[in-house]
Amino acid sequence: MKRTKVNIVVSSASTSTQLDERTIMLSDALMKKWKINPNSPVMLRYGAARHEVRVVPTSTAGILRLDATLASQWGLINGDSLCVQYKSNVRYLYLGPLIGVLVSRYYAGNSEKPFGTVTAFCRELTDASKLYSSSVYFITPNELGNSGDTIKGWRLTGGKWTKHTFPMPHVVYNRLTSRKLENMASVQQFFRHAKTHHNAALFNEKYLNKTEVFEALNKESSLHQYLPESHHLRNYQTLKDMCGKYRVVFLKPASGSLGKGIIRITRTSSQSYICHITNVNGARKQTYANLSQLFSAFAGKIKQRRYQIQQGVNLISVDGHPVDFRAVVQRNELGQWVVTSTVARIAGNHHFVSNLARGGSLSTVKEALARSNSPTGTGGSLKLRKAALAIAKGIETNIPAHFAELGIDLAMDTQGNVWLLEVNSKPSKEDNAALSDEIKIRPSVKRVIQYSRYAAKF
Numbered sequence: 001m002k003r004t005k006v007n008i009v010v011s012s013a014s015t016s017t018q019l020d021e022r023t024i025m026l027s028d029a030l031m032k033k034w035k036i037n038p039n040s041p042v043m044l045r046y047g048a049a050r051h052e053v054r055v056v057p058t059s060t061a062g063i064l065r066l067d068a069t070l071a072s073q074w075g076l077i078n079g080d081s082l083c084v085q086y087k088s089n090v091r092y093l094y095l096g097p098l099i100g101v102l103v104s105r106y107y108a109g110n111s112e113k114p115f116g117t118v119t120a121f122c123r124e125l126t127d128a129s130k131l132y133s134s135s136v137y138f139i140t141p142n143e144l145g146n147s148g149d150t151i152k153g154w155r156l157t158g159g160k161w162t163k164h165t166f167p168m169p170h171v172v173y174n175r176l177t178s179r180k181l182e183n184m185a186s187v188q189q190f191f192r193h194a195k196t197h198h199n200a201a202l203f204n205e206k207y208l209n210k211t212e213v214f215e216a217l218n219k220e221s222s223l224h225q226y227l228p229e230s231h232h233l234r235n236y237q238t239l240k241d242m243c244g245k246y247r248v249v250f251l252k253p254a255s256g257s258l259g260k261g262i263i264r265i266t267r268t269s270s271q272s273y274i275c276h277i278t279n280v281n282g283a284r285k286q287t288y289a290n291l292s293q294l295f296s297a298f299a300g301k302i303k304q305r306r307y308q309i310q311q312g313v314n315l316i317s318v319d320g321h322p323v324d325f326r327a328v329v330q331r332n333e334l335g336q337w338v339v340t341s342t343v344a345r346i347a348g349n350h351h352f353v354s355n356l357a358r359g360g361s362l363s364t365v366k367e368a369l370a371r372s373n374s375p376t377g378t379g380g381s382l383k384l385r386k387a388a389l390a391i392a393k394g395i396e397t398n399i400p401a402h403f404a405e406l407g408i409d410l411a412m413d414t415q416g417n418v419w420l421l422e423v424n425s426k427p428s429k430e431d432n433a434a435l436s437d438e439i440k441i442r443p444s445v446k447r448v449i450q451y452s453r454y455a456a457k458f
Contacts, residue, residue: 003083003133003458004030005082005083005133006062006084007062007079007081008063008066008078008079008080008081009025009064009065010066010068010071010077010078011025011065011066011067012068019065019066021051021069021070022052023053023055023056024044024053024064024065024066024067025056025063025064026056026057026058026063026093027058027060027062027063028059029061030086031057034086034088035088036055036086038054038057040054040091041053041091042086043090043091043093044095045092045093045094045095046076046095046096046098047098047166047169047170047198048149048167048168048197049073049149064095073165074166074167075135075137075164077157080135081130082095083095083096083134083453096134096135096456097134097456098134098137098166098167098171098456099135099136099137099169099170099172099449100139100153100168100169100171100172100173100200101122101125101136101173101175102138102139102141102173102176102187102190103115103118103138103139103140103176104116104118104140104175104177104178105141105142111160111161114154115138118175118429121429123156124441124445126155126156127441128441128445128449129449131446131449132446134452135155136449137153137154137155137164137166137169138154138155139151139152141176141184141186149167149198150166151165151166151167152165152166153166168193168194168197168198168200169194170201170455170458171200171201171202171203171452172191172201172202172203173204173448174191174204174426175204176426177426179207179255182206182207191205201402201452201455202402203404203405203451204403204405204426205402206401207255207425208399208423208425209254209306210230210252210255211232211254211306211308213395214308216394216395216398217391217395219398220397220398223390225418226390226391226418226420227419228310228311228312228313228419229246229311230308230309230310230311231309232309233302233308233309236291239294239295239309240291242309243273245311246311248264248265248267248312249265249312250262250263250265250310250312251263251265251298251307251309252310252422253306253307254306260278261277261278262277262278263275263277263298264312266312271290272287272288272289272290273287273288273290274287274288275287275288275294313411313413313419315411315412316369316374317372317373318368318371318372319371321346321347322346322347323344323347323368324345324410324411324421325342325343325345325365325384325411325412326345326407326408326409326410326427327339327388327407327410328340328342328406328407328408328427328444329389329391329405329406330404330405330444330451331447331451331454332450332451332454333453333454334454335454335455337392337393337396338447340443340444340447341444342381342384342388343364344363344368345360345361345363346361346362346368347360365380365381365384366381369381373414374414374416376412376416380412380416383412383418384410384418387410387418388408391408391420391423392406392408395423404455405427405444405447406423406424406425407424407427408420408424409421409422409423
């Protein structure tokens with residue numbers, strides 16, 4: 001789709017052509033194209049903001065000039081590039097898209113990393129928004145609290161992060177990295193207000209938990225091939241049944257992340273049980289004479305926290321280290337699910353999980369499969385991508401929430417079968433860094449902006 005783009009020119013007090021808040025200037029060619037009458041008012045829209053203006057033609061192509069006061073109220077600055085649309089039936093002139101990104105916190109005393117470890121990602125999003133004639137700003141939960149049409153946030157201006165007042169955005173991208181923050185009353189109120197009062201597109205609106213994901217995907221028979229047997233661990237009988245069926249099972253916190261709290265249970269030939277429990281230094285080992293003793297040891301954990309018990313899979317390995325795969329699956333500029341990237345993650349020494357936070361390392365899928373004991377050869381990469389795409393579509397169909405970006409963790413066993421480990425609606429922006437530092441804006445970041453343009457109907 002061919003878009004019309006304009007460069008924003010802010011008319012300051014020293015500018016020879018004086019404008020007031022009720023007047024804007026637009027390229028003469030665009031006014032003729034859209035048959036805009038300079039004597040009739042139009043409604044200028046930007047996000048949730050609206051302002052009635054008279055449009056005056058200018059011979060300078062591809063610009064929209066507006067008064068400094070109005071620009072300041074809307075968080076626009078000189079040189080912004082935006083898409084523009086005109087709907088003659090309602091006489092509305094639309095600017096956008098305006099994208100609001102919800103991040104966890106702002107560190108006032110840290111000018112280099114005001115948003116902590118995601119600051120570089122925020123810069124990357126800003127660069128991508130310029131590439132696609134969009135505007136992006138960043139919001140924290142601390143700025144939420146009213147249900148009006150404006151909100152305070154930060155944007156990168158001239159290399160510095162500055163705070164402005166912005167209209168409510170066309171699109172809200174939820175990058176909160178804590179369930180506690182996401183469940184705050186002010187955050188949930190903001191989500192409801194953005195969707196119901198301003199028709200904003202809100203994506204990745206919630207965390208997923210492991211039980212919810214497996215129960216949802218289990219409704220699709222075509223996905224059963226990817227699902228290891230998995231249950232909510234409610235009692236001793238569930239543990240006994242699973243340990244009777246499989247020599248290795250995993251206990252995973254249903255709402256866990258970064259490999260925290262995962263327990264691997266292995267049944268030995270003497271019917272005793274060895275548990276490996278993840279910690280920062282690797283895995284702590286504990287042996288139990290029987291299953292009753294093991295259950296008693298973990299009964300307190302199970303009461304305090306919801307656990308998923310999952311069939312163990314005999315993973316392929318590289319030099320004795322287990323390997324799994326992270327696929328980033330996103331909606332593209334047409335709103336369709338596509339696999340943006342896949343990487344292999346090799347577990348570190350003394351670890352049985354591959355998260356980078358646990359000492360794992362990244363590799364290309366091709367290299368990892370070539371170095372592993374996988375029987376799939378060159379077909380392995382295609383099988384992983386096919387599985388990731390099918391799982392993303394299954395999430396869309398069976399979980400009532402709007403997602404546009406998923407981190408799908410997959411494993412491959414020594415027979416070449418692909419298995420789902422988990423689905424993450426907030427895939428880490430560090431875990432999946434490009435393997436080459438030469439790429440300035442990652443494809444996954446570009447795709448966020450491309451989809452936002454689609455969702456905002458620009």
